[in-house]
Amino acid sequence: MSAVAEQTMDNVSDQIREMGKRAKAAYQDLGQAETAAKNKALLTAAARLRDGRDVIKAANEKDMAFGRDKGLSEAMLDRLLLDDARIDAMAAGLEAIAELKDPIGDVMAEWERPNGLKIARVRVPLGVIGIIYESRPNVTADAGALCLKSGNAAILRGGSESIHSSGAIVDCLRAGLKEAGINEDAIQMIPTRDRAAVGALLSLSNYVDVVVPRGGRGLIERVQREARMPVFSHLDGICHVYLDKAADAQKALDIAVNAKMRRTGICGAMETLLVDQAVAADLLPPVMDALIEQGCEIRGDEVVQGLDGRVIPAVEDDWGTEYLEPILSIKTVGGVDDAIDHINRYGSHHTDSIVTEDDPTAEIFLARVDSAIVIRNASTQFADGGEFGMGAEIGISTGRMHARGPVGTEQLTSFKYVVRGTGQTRP
């Protein structure tokens, strides 16, 4: 694949269109493939990853050299690196996806009409999925495998820094498809660093049914702006925890600290803590002590500032900011209605949690907060397909259409109505 990876494209948009056509044709094959064939492809690909680790590491070394020349930060270089442990993890990921239930062919609902027509709603693949992502090469394996399992052809566009690594991984996936007798073009990688390829892919609405961008805000915004097909994405994860006046103090402490500090850089990390003003003086001091001790900066409103001299005044912009860092804004509110209004106004419809022992208050919050995931008495960091038991996810969507929340194999499907009759005509 590295030969392909270094090729230049004379006419990028023509070549991307050709990839689209081949993907659509391959989908006709993969979309009809038996579960056993798809699993064989996945397991073969996993074996190829393990057996071909030297090839993959050599390809990765080219990317690392390119990254060092380009002056990537140590953190970025670490994201790019593939070592034995990470190759094994990718292979294990493919094996786990082989274990998942095949969603295709599932009868979602079934009923009979008075005239004897039997109607079934049956899951089918979406078609062709474009995935555009940044540096981590393991996304190549995860995304390709999720599409394969759900019967969708994939066109992958990884970060330009990881082009050789991704190419070597795609070779393994395609070898698996071939071994299973499935059209290899069901997984294709765009073999150029040319940025025009992204624009060409996003305009390919005849061949690409949905695009999933994974990466920073710049990438997501570009995709949302330019795509001529539906997009599964989330721009921000401005997640809230609301400490109600009926909150249990220990749960409030545990959940607030975990939601912020377990990992600060993920989309499910809490960015704003809301607290009922009636209990702020009781609940907040231990929470703030623990957070500050762990290196978190606190920005608060006047009430919060009054509780702790280390609190920095929050400004309006803080309520709409996704820090992705050990920084937290804290606001006191008049109660659950206020909290809901704040979340629906400033949040990003991703994941929001209430800590309360009061059932009616919890139900109001769960019903009226307009987010993909609403939680009672647990950390926002559970916002993850794996934690939801979906096996794996290709991303999280904050859109309301089709897929909402973690996007796993089921969310990568559509359906059709299958009607079985005995000669019925419509009167």
Next chain:
Amino acid sequence: MSAVAEQTMDNVSDQIREMGKRAKAAYQDLGQAETAAKNKALLTAAARLRDGRDVIKAANEKDMAFGRDKGLSEAMLDRLLLDDARIDAMAAGLEAIAELKDPIGDVMAEWERPNGLKIARVRVPLGVIGIIYESRPNVTADAGALCLKSGNAAILRGGSESIHSSGAIVDCLRAGLKEAGINEDAIQMIPTRDRAAVGALLSLSNYVDVVVPRGGRGLIERVQREARMPVFSHLDGICHVYLDKAADAQKALDIAVNAKMRRTGICGAMETLLVDQAVAADLLPPVMDALIEQGCEIRGDEVVQGLDGRVIPAVEDDWGTEYLEPILSIKTVGGVDDAIDHINRYGSHHTDSIVTEDDPTAEIFLARVDSAIVIRNASTQFADGGEFGMGAEIGISTGRMHARGPVGTEQLTSFKYVVRGTGQTRP
């Protein structure tokens, strides 16, 4: 409303944006409304339609006068006309929608994780729905009521010829909302004939979550091209019936004639008949006799022409044409694989039917024809939300995303994940 209907808009796009804002605010109210309140609104609106029939007929007379001045055809004028029977039918439609199950709050799936988290996927409304339609004023009642029942705010844009009639109907719907204590702005009508209003609505992606166009090809194409939000639509209904070599001759005759001639102008009408060449000489003559006797023109390939001197030669364009008239193209094919290839290439992914007594052949066809509705041994004219038992439909979608096939109240919903914990934090 007629005063409003005649107002001119100084700045259309500002005013449409204001309507969008009001719709979004009203959705917060309607989306949380109890089933009983929504049904009260619908039943009150039905009563207002019946009791206010004189007002409605007077408004309709203004539209009819406008239509006659504009030189509308008799058929168009008939579509526009509201008489007592049609007003009663609209009211009965609202009452039927009140009877439907409320989809909102439905628990679609529910499971518990090993850590004790209880996860439920719960139906919620989509948000704000824009509906753009042509002359028939009864769409105002149907579309408004379906949105209301499914908790979605609606912005209606009817045909310019029906603006007074639609305004009078919207008055009844809003009176119902008011009586039920729900924010009236949950149903709004664009009160101008200015065509710029459509463009303004289609650009309002911050406030309008989905657009449903209903009308001719010109309207659908414009909406698909300009909309900055998802669209539920079908451009064409190029529906096929395939007569397999194992078809029952009587079923073949009944289904082919019904699929073409019951109503030729609907999207579920058959436009192309495919037949296995091995049985063409047996099956086609009675089918063609019956069709020609009912006034249908037949365009066929050479084999078909050889069977009947009245057959006109079909050209390539015929295979991709939605006639919506008593015209049928007929093609002989080499078997079910050929038929599937033809349908996936020339069809519009709407509704396609196979007539066969052979189970394996039927299953191949049902699995591999890539259409929203695939049928065995029944007429394509069953492609309808009412016939599917969905109560009512706002349209039929040939898109693969979110809603596919008939779009009823369930298809006008999204979902959220509701997670109930007992203090869980993520390790």
